[in-house]
Amino acid sequence: MTTTSASPHARPAAGRLNSRRVRRPWVGRALGWVVMGLVLLVTLFPFYWMLRTALSSNAALATNPTSLLPVDASLNGFRRALGLTTRQESLEQGGFGATIDFWRYLSNSVVVATVVTVGQVFFSALAAYAFSRMRWPGRNAVFAVFLAGLMIPSIFTLLPNFVLIRDLGLLDTLPGIALPTMFMTPFAVFFLRQFFLGVPFEIEEAAMLDGASRMGTFFRILLPMAAPAVSTLAVLTYMTSWNDYLWPLLVSQSDRSRVLTLALGVFRSQAPAQAPDWSGLMAATLLAALPMLLLFAVFARRIVNSVGFTGIK
Amino acid sequence: MTTAHAGSRPTRRRIPRLRGDARNLPVAIAFLLPATIGFGVFLVWPAARGIWLSFTDYSVFAPGQFVGLENYRRMVDDPVFWSAMNVTVQYVVINIGVQTVVALLLAVLMQRLTRSMWVRGIILSPYLVSNVVTAMVWLLLLDYQLGFVNELLHAIGLDRVLFWGDPDLVIPTIALVNVWRHLGYTALLIFAGLQTINPQLYEAAKVDGAGEWASFRRITLPLLRPYLAMVLIVTSIGSFQVFDTVSVATQGGPANASNVIQYYIYNVAFTRYDFGYASAMSVALLVVLSVITFAQYRMTRAGQSDVN
Numbered sequence: 001m002t003t004t005s006a007s008p009h010a011r012p013a014a015g016r017l018n019s020r021r022v023r024r025p026w027v028g029r030a031l032g033w034v035v036m037g038l039v040l041l042v043t044l045f046p047f048y049w050m051l052r053t054a055l056s057s058n059a060a061l062a063t064n065p066t067s068l069l070p071v072d073a074s075l076n077g078f079r080r081a082l083g084l085t086t087r088q089e090s091l092e093q094g095g096f097g098a099t100i101d102f103w104r105y106l107s108n109s110v111v112v113a114t115v116v117t118v119g120q121v122f123f124s125a126l127a128a129y130a131f132s133r134m135r136w137p138g139r140n141a142v143f144a145v146f147l148a149g150l151m152i153p154s155i156f157t158l159l160p161n162f163v164l165i166r167d168l169g170l171l172d173t174l175p176g177i178a179l180p181t182m183f184m185t186p187f188a189v190f191f192l193r194q195f196f197l198g199v200p201f202e203i204e205e206a207a208m209l210d211g212a213s214r215m216g217t218f219f220r221i222l223l224p225m226a227a228p229a230v231s232t233l234a235v236l237t238y239m240t241s242w243n244d245y246l247w248p249l250l251v252s253q254s255d256r257s258r259v260l261t262l263a264l265g266v267f268r269s270q271a272p273a274q275a276p277d278w279s280g281l282m283a284a285t286l287l288a289a290l291p292m293l294l295l296f297a298v299f300a301r302r303i304v305n306s307v308g309f310t311g312i313k
Numbered sequence: 314m315t316t317a318h319a320g321s322r323p324t325r326r327r328i329p330r331l332r333g334d335a336r337n338l339p340v341a342i343a344f345l346l347p348a349t350i351g352f353g354v355f356l357v358w359p360a361a362r363g364i365w366l367s368f369t370d371y372s373v374f375a376p377g378q379f380v381g382l383e384n385y386r387r388m389v390d391d392p393v394f395w396s397a398m399n400v401t402v403q404y405v406v407i408n409i410g411v412q413t414v415v416a417l418l419l420a421v422l423m424q425r426l427t428r429s430m431w432v433r434g435i436i437l438s439p440y441l442v443s444n445v446v447t448a449m450v451w452l453l454l455l456d457y458q459l460g461f462v463n464e465l466l467h468a469i470g471l472d473r474v475l476f477w478g479d480p481d482l483v484i485p486t487i488a489l490v491n492v493w494r495h496l497g498y499t500a501l502l503i504f505a506g507l508q509t510i511n512p513q514l515y516e517a518a519k520v521d522g523a524g525e526w527a528s529f530r531r532i533t534l535p536l537l538r539p540y541l542a543m544v545l546i547v548t549s550i551g552s553f554q555v556f557d558t559v560s561v562a563t564q565g566g567p568a569n570a571s572n573v574i575q576y577y578i579y580n581v582a583f584t585r586y587d588f589g590y591a592s593a594m595s596v597a598l599l600v601v602l603s604v605i606t607f608a609q610y611r612m613t614r615a616g617q618s619d620v621n
Contacts, residue, residue: 026442028525032422039419040435043497046450047438049461053453065459066468102387127348134344135338142345152360155554155575156599159582159592160410166373178452183351214340243443245557246575250583261445265561270450278453285449289442295440300434307501 054078054283058093061278077279081267081287089114093279101255102287105263109291112178112259113241114247119182121192121234125226127184129190129218133204143193156248162250181241188233195229196222232306237307239292260288366592373586384593397577398601400484404573406553407433407488413545415492416499421533423500424507433504436497444494444557451490452477452562469484477563480570487558488569499548506540507533546609550602574598 019287044152052070053061060072076093079085079134083100085093130136163178170176203225204217225229245261252258267284271277296303354593364411367384371377388394398619439447455476455555476486510533547570556575559565565580574594582591 022418029426031456032426035418036432037427039415039496042493043436043439046363046454046493050450050452051555052558061459066464121348123351126344130341130344134337134341135334136341139341146348146352149356151603152598153550153554153599153602156363156595157356157359159578159588159595160362161355162582163366163371163373164355164359175605180355183355184348186356189348200538214344218344220339231620237439243445246442246447246579249560261443264445264449268561278459281449282453285446289446290439292443293438296438298435301430303441304430304433304437304501307498307505313521 008027008098018061049287050286053278054286056083056279058277058279062275077277078287079279080277081284090280093277099264100267100284103286104255104262105258105260106291108174108258109242109260111174113238115174115178116182116241117234117238119178120184120188120237121230123182124184124188124233125192125223125230126218128196129188129222131189132193132196133201133222134214146189147184152191158247161247165251171251172257174257176251177257177259178247180247180298183234188237192226192229195226199225228302231299233303235295236304236306238295242266257284264288326617363595365594366589368593369589371588371592373588373616377589380589384590388593388597393569393572393577394465397572397574400570400572401555401574404478404484404488404555406551407485408491408552408555409545409549411489412492412496412499412548413541416503416529416544417541419496419500420507420530421583427568433497433501436500438497439494440498441493444491445561447494448558448561451493455486455490478567480567483563483567483571487555487562490562491552491555491558495548495551502505502544502547502570503537506537506544509540510536542609546606549605549609553598553602553605562617 052068052146054077055070055073057072057073057074057076066198076085080082080090080093081100082102129145131139131146140222157180163174165171165179168176170179199222204221207217207221208214243261245265248259248262249258249265252262264284347598366377368379369377369379370380370383414567419436443507453459456461457465457473457475457478460476467473476482482507514532514536515528518532554575555573556579559571559576560579563571565576573596578591578594578598581587581594
C-alpha cells in the first residue's frame with residue numbers, strides 16, 4: 001500500500017552492500033506493528049473485559065478473576081442492571097438490591113441529547129449563515145465577540161449557570177439540563193461558519209434571483225450542500241451531550257431528571273466497597289456505553305475524519 | 314434583494330461591499346437572535362456573574378453581601394486549596410506528558426504503517442465513551458483483589474498494587490486511565506498535522522543519508538510544532554478540568570490525595586454551599602488556564618513553524 005518509498009531498495013540484486021538497508025526497514029516495520037498491536041490491544045481489552053465480566057456471575061468471578069471467558073455465564077448481570085430482578089433475586093446473585101430504572105435514565109439521556117443537538121446545531125447554523133453568507137454592518141465585530149466566547153472554559157460558567165437554572169425554577173428537570181447548551185456553543189458557530197464559507201455563492205445567488213428568500217436559500221440550498229459538516233457536528237454534539245456528567249450532576253436531584261452517566265455514578269456509589277456487584281456494574285457500564293458505540297459504528301468514518309478539524313475545540 | 318446588481322460578476326461584488334449592507338441587517342438579526350440569546354444568557358452573563366460572586370459571600374440560601382477580597386484572602390490561607398492546585402498540576406503533568414509523547418509515537422507509526430480506517434476507528438473508540446464509563450471499567454481492571462492488572466502482576470511474581478488507594482499512586486493512576494480515553498483522539502489530531510508535511514522532504518533527507526531519528530528531529534518535530542502547540546493547549550485546558558473520574562472512582566481520597574481543584578470547588582459549592590468562595594477559586598483556575606494558554610502559545614511559537 002504505502003511501500004512505494006521502499007521500492008529503490010526492493011531489488012534483491014542490490015547486493016550485499018545494501019543488504020543492511022534492505023533489512024532495517026523490514027525490522028523497523030515489524031517493530032512498529034508490534035507497538036501498534038500493543039496499543040490496539042490495550043485500547044480494546046477494557047471493552048472486552050466489560051462484556052466478559054457482565055456475562056459472568058459474581059460468585060464465580062471471585063474465585064476465577066483472570067479467566068478470559070465469562071465464568072459461570074449468565075445474563076443476570078444485565079437483568080440486574082435493567083432492573084428486571086426482584087430485590088430478593090438481586091441479593092442472591094450478589095447484587096445489592098438497589099432499584100434501577102434503566103429505561104427512564106435512557107429516555108432522559110435520549111431526550112436531553114436530542115434536544116441539545118437539534119437546538120444547538122440549528123441555531124448555530126442560523127448564526128453561522130449570518131456570519132458567512134450575509135453582509136451587514138458590524139458583522140466582523142460581532143463575530144469576534146462570539147469567538148472570544150471560545151476562551152471561556154465551561155467550568156467557569158458552571159456555578160453561575162446553576163444559580164440561574166435554580167432561579168428559573170428548573171432544577172431537577174430535563175429542560176434545566178438542556179438549556180445552557182441548546183442555543184449555541186461558540187465552537188459550533190465557528191465550525192459551521194468555516195464550512196459555509198466553502199459553499200459556492202453562485203447557486204445561492206441564482207436562487208435569490210429567482211425570488212427565494214433568505215430562509216428559503218438557507219433551508220433548500222445551504223443546509224443540503226453543507227450536510228456532511230452539519231451531520232458531523234450533530235454527531236459530535238450528541239456524543240458530548242450524552243457523555244456529560246458534571247452539569248447533570250449539579251442540576252439533577254432525583255430519578256425524574258437523572259441521565260444515564262449520572263445513574264451509573266449513583267449505581268457505583270451505592271455498591272458496597274467490600275464486595276461490589278462487578279457483574280451488574282459492568283453490565284450497566286456496557287449498556288451506558290452501547291448507544292455511543294453504535295453511533296460510532298455507523299458514523300465512524302465521519303467522526304474519525306472530523307478529528308483533525310475539531311482540534312480547535 | 315440583490316437583483317439590482319445582477320449584471321456584475323457575483324464573485325467580484327463581495328470585496329467592495331465588505332463594509333456591509335444595512336438592508337441585510339434585519340434579516341441578519343433574525344438569524345442571529347436565538348444564538349445570541351444563548352450566548353448572552355448562558356455564557357457572557359454567567360461569566361460576569363461568576364466574577365461578581367467571587368467578591369460576595371453568596372450561599373445558595375441567602376443573597377450575598379459584597380465582601381471585597383475576603384474570599385481571595387481565604388484562598389491564599391487555605392491549605393486544601395494549595396494542595397488541590399498541587400495535585401491538579403501533578404495530574405496535568407503526568408496526563409499530558411505521557412499522552413502527548415505516546416500519541417506522537419502512535420501518529421508517526423500510523424503515518425508509516427497504515428491508513429486503515431479500522432485502526433483509526435479502534436484507537437478513537439475509547440474517546441466515544443464517557444469518563445464515567447472509563448472510570449468504571451478501570452476501577453475493575455485495577456482492583457486490588459479481582460483486577461486483571463493486579464492478577465497479572467501477581468502471576469509474574471510482583472506484589473499487588475493498591476492503584477486507587479495509595480496516596481502516592483492515585484494521581485498517576487487517574488492520569489493514565491484518562492490517557493487511555495484520550496490517547497487515540499490526541500494521536501489523530503497529531504496525525505492530521507503530519508499530513509501537512511510534504512513527503513518529498515523525507516525523500517530528500519533519505520537521499521542525503523539521514524536516518525529515521527534524524528529526519529524525525531529535523532523535519533517532523535519542527536514542522537509539527539504549531540500543531541503540537543495547539544494540541545498541547547487544547548488538551549491541557551481539558552486536563553485541568555478533571556472531575557468525572559475523581560468523582561466516580563475516588564471522591565478525592567485517600568485523604569485529599571486526589572482532591573483536584575475542580576472537585577474541591579464542587580464540594581465547597583455543593584456540600585458547604587459556599588458559592589462565593591467556590592467562585593473565587595473558579596476565577597483563580599480561569600487565571601491559571603489563561604496564563605498557561607498564553608505561555609504555551611509563546612513558548613512554542615504556535616503561530617509559525619520553524620521552517621518558514
